[in-house]
Amino acid sequence: MSTPTPTTGLVPEVTPPPTRGPSQSAPTRLGDRLFSGLSTGAGVLILIVLAAVALFLITQSIPALTADPRELPGGTGLVDYVAPLLFGTVLAAVIALLIATPLSIGIALFISHYANRRLARSLGYVIDLLAAIPSIIYGAWGYLVLAPYLVPTYRWLGEHASFLPVFAGPASSTGRTILTAGIVLAVMILPIMSAINREVFLQTPTLHEEASLALGATRWEMIRMAVLPYGRSGMVSGAMLGLGRALGETIAVLLVLSSSGGFSLNLISQSNPSTIPANIAGQFPEATGVNVNLLVLTGLVLFVLTFAVNFAARAVLARRADFDGAAG
Amino acid sequence: MTTTAPVRPSGDAPSVDALPQLFRPLPRWVPYALGAVALAVALLVRAVLGGGPVATALVTALVFLMLVSVVSRRIEGTRRAADRTVTTVVTAMFLATLVPLVSVLYTVISRGIGRFDSEFFTLTMRNVLGEGGGAQHAIVGTLIITGLATLISVPVGLLTAIYLVEYGRGRLARAVTFLVDVMTGIPSIVAGLFAYALFVLIVGPGVRFGIGGAVALSVLMTPVVVRASEEMLKLVPAELREASYALGVPKWRTILKVVLPVAAAGIGTGITLAIARVIGETAPLLLIVGTTDSLNDDPFNGRMETLPVFTFYSFTQPGSRSEFSIDRAWTAALVLMVIVLLLNAVARLISRAFAPKGSR
Numbered sequence: 001m002s003t004p005t006p007t008t009g010l011v012p013e014v015t016p017p018p019t020r021g022p023s024q025s026a027p028t029r030l031g032d033r034l035f036s037g038l039s040t041g042a043g044v045l046i047l048i049v050l051a052a053v054a055l056f057l058i059t060q061s062i063p064a065l066t067a068d069p070r071e072l073p074g075g076t077g078l079v080d081y082v083a084p085l086l087f088g089t090v091l092a093a094v095i096a097l098l099i100a101t102p103l104s105i106g107i108a109l110f111i112s113h114y115a116n117r118r119l120a121r122s123l124g125y126v127i128d129l130l131a132a133i134p135s136i137i138y139g140a141w142g143y144l145v146l147a148p149y150l151v152p153t154y155r156w157l158g159e160h161a162s163f164l165p166v167f168a169g170p171a172s173s174t175g176r177t178i179l180t181a182g183i184v185l186a187v188m189i190l191p192i193m194s195a196i197n198r199e200v201f202l203q204t205p206t207l208h209e210e211a212s213l214a215l216g217a218t219r220w221e222m223i224r225m226a227v228l229p230y231g232r233s234g235m236v237s238g239a240m241l242g243l244g245r246a247l248g249e250t251i252a253v254l255l256v257l258s259s260s261g262g263f264s265l266n267l268i269s270q271s272n273p274s275t276i277p278a279n280i281a282g283q284f285p286e287a288t289g290v291n292v293n294l295l296v297l298t299g300l301v302l303f304v305l306t307f308a309v310n311f312a313a314r315a316v317l318a319r320r321a322d323f324d325g326a327a328g
Numbered sequence: 329m330t331t332t333a334p335v336r337p338s339g340d341a342p343s344v345d346a347l348p349q350l351f352r353p354l355p356r357w358v359p360y361a362l363g364a365v366a367l368a369v370a371l372l373v374r375a376v377l378g379g380g381p382v383a384t385a386l387v388t389a390l391v392f393l394m395l396v397s398v399v400s401r402r403i404e405g406t407r408r409a410a411d412r413t414v415t416t417v418v419t420a421m422f423l424a425t426l427v428p429l430v431s432v433l434y435t436v437i438s439r440g441i442g443r444f445d446s447e448f449f450t451l452t453m454r455n456v457l458g459e460g461g462g463a464q465h466a467i468v469g470t471l472i473i474t475g476l477a478t479l480i481s482v483p484v485g486l487l488t489a490i491y492l493v494e495y496g497r498g499r500l501a502r503a504v505t506f507l508v509d510v511m512t513g514i515p516s517i518v519a520g521l522f523a524y525a526l527f528v529l530i531v532g533p534g535v536r537f538g539i540g541g542a543v544a545l546s547v548l549m550t551p552v553v554v555r556a557s558e559e560m561l562k563l564v565p566a567e568l569r570e571a572s573y574a575l576g577v578p579k580w581r582t583i584l585k586v587v588l589p590v591a592a593a594g595i596g597t598g599i600t601l602a603i604a605r606v607i608g609e610t611a612p613l614l615l616i617v618g619t620t621d622s623l624n625d626d627p628f629n630g631r632m633e634t635l636p637v638f639t640f641y642s643f644t645q646p647g648s649r650s651e652f653s654i655d656r657a658w659t660a661a662l663v664l665m666v667i668v669l670l671l672n673a674v675a676r677l678i679s680r681a682f683a684p685k686g687s688r
Contacts, residue, residue: 134608248515
């Protein structure tokens with residue numbers, strides 16, 4: 001590569017060396033200008049793509065917004081179509097979160113504070129492995145292995161715990177209920193949540209831990225008084241990231257859940273609400289006309305929902321980083 | 329709490345044995361004995377009431393938990409008892425997480441190994457009803473689409489990372505950093521809808537082709553590449569850059585010849601992991617690439633088959649002789665899993681083989 005030549009016809013400026021840092025001289029060289037332009041362009045492209053995602057989803061969903069309610073499936077309008085889906089999406093994600101949050105904290109504590117260091121590293125790999133498995137495989141496993149396995153449990157719950165509205169029954173004979181979907185989702189979001197929790201637990205200042213141990217605390221007391229308070233915001237944002245994943249998970253839910261629409265808090269019965277992503281993936285390949293726009297509209301709702309959740313999670317994490325920077 | 333003041337033996341320096349024993353730990357064999365008792369109880373419950381291995385394990389864990397906390401409370405006091413209880417719970421939680429992992433791996437391998445033969449890799453599903461057939465068309469499609477997605481994401485992602493580390497200052501850089509993080513959380517189905525909406529504007533409604541899938545996957549892949557490359561570029565010591573500037577090398581050549589080579593191994597690892605993440609994506613491909621029974625290696629023309637979509641339809645629409653279709657689906661899942669795990673192993677090897685010396 002040849003040395004870059006000055007592109008301006010002006011007299012080459014001879015500034016004294018001390019004031020010429022590389023960043024100041026950068027724009028005068030062609031290569032530098034090209035390179036900084038290219039990389040800045042790539043950064044801007046990311047912003048454009050994100051804006052384009054929102055924009056295209058909006059333009060494609062406008063026909064559904066303006067369509068006659070009788071043309072939509074169900075025939076009673078937009079809200080009646082979207083609301084049950086939204087309900088199902090949130091319900092499945094909340095079940096997943098309720099299961100995965102305590103488990104992920106336990107796993108992270110085990111790796112960060114209980115297992116010995118060498119074991120902990122390989123255990124970290126195992127958890128990463130869990131994260132790498134594609135969702136279609138979890139879906140197939142939930143559909144053909146977990147759901148049949150849970151049928152006797154659901155039947156038992158339907159007979160003995162039916163006084164609780166969530167276990168009202170009658171129990172599903174296939175096991176493909178929203179509770180099964182929630183369990184599969186929990187398994188799928190466990191890796192990311194435990195990874196984040198593990199990170200924040202490992203960041204606990206060693207001095208805090210040693211101080212509490214020196215004062216005679218047991219390991220659990222040390223964790224309760226030093227590790228958990230320090231990691232609280234990290235745990236919150238980890239849970240929210242997991243929630244974002246669970247809200248958007250498509251194919252596993254589509255395979256596991258046998259949905260019939262509508263609202264139902266009954267977690268073990270045959271009639272389950274569907275979720276937005278599973279509904280899109282299930283309907284889209286055969287959809288035509290305004291139905292396509294309607295599905296895009298539900299996708300927009302999902303996008304806004306996950307964007308808000310992720311935005312909040314990242315904001316919590318970012319504030320935590322600022323705080324750490326100020327403290328350390 | 330001990331209330332009795334222990335009597336010190338008279339004499340000079342008290343020996344260790346003579347020191348007051350405020351705390352008497354549980355003998356080491358006790359937890360094991362309690363574990364055996366718990367297992368025995370659980371097996372008894374199983375013999376009387378029935379139940380599967382998971383229920384038995386659960387009963388064992390619960391009985392063990394109760395025994396340990398009671399015994400420890402009597403001998404060691406409440407604080408030690410709480411500590412032991414939590415240790416048991418945390419360990420049990422970890423072991424419980426391994427159950428689905430083992431179950432998933434076992435299921436996919438044991439059910440997928442049957443059709444893991446040469447036909448599976450050399451035949452397509454064209455004119456196949458029932459027995460036989462393969463997923464060659466799906467494997468080719470997956471490789472083409474993922475390859476195109478990589479071709480789009482790596483330059484954009486790497487340049488963005490370079491911008492963030494080397495050039496970015498102020499509000500734009502902060503916005504990009506933040507939105508890249510948010511972008512990692514975009515649901516895959518939304519990426520598929522985006523690609524569909526984009527190509528509807530260009531090509532027209534009902535569009536299905538491979539390049540659309542590549543665009544959808546690159547929306548998911550780019551933020552991962554950015555994040556991984558950014559971390560690696562940040563690790564490059566500032567002294568290397570300064571030494572290069574001091575020799576009069578312009579900034580862009582410093583980045584190309586000094587910074588990138590130093591970070592290359594880490595970036596390679598990150599890219600490999602990003603590929604592993606998107607290669608198993610099903611939902612966007614279902615929307616924009618569609619499905620077909622024949623081999624189509626032209627991503628700009630017509631539907632293509634991909635491994636995840638092949639797996640999905642073989643499970644959900646198995647046709648009249650469903651057992652063969654389900655077998656093929658498990659094998660496709662196995663192939664997909666092997667690819668993903670191989671990519672993960674390759675990523676580890678890259679980072680280990682090229683790690684800067686002295687950093688381990």
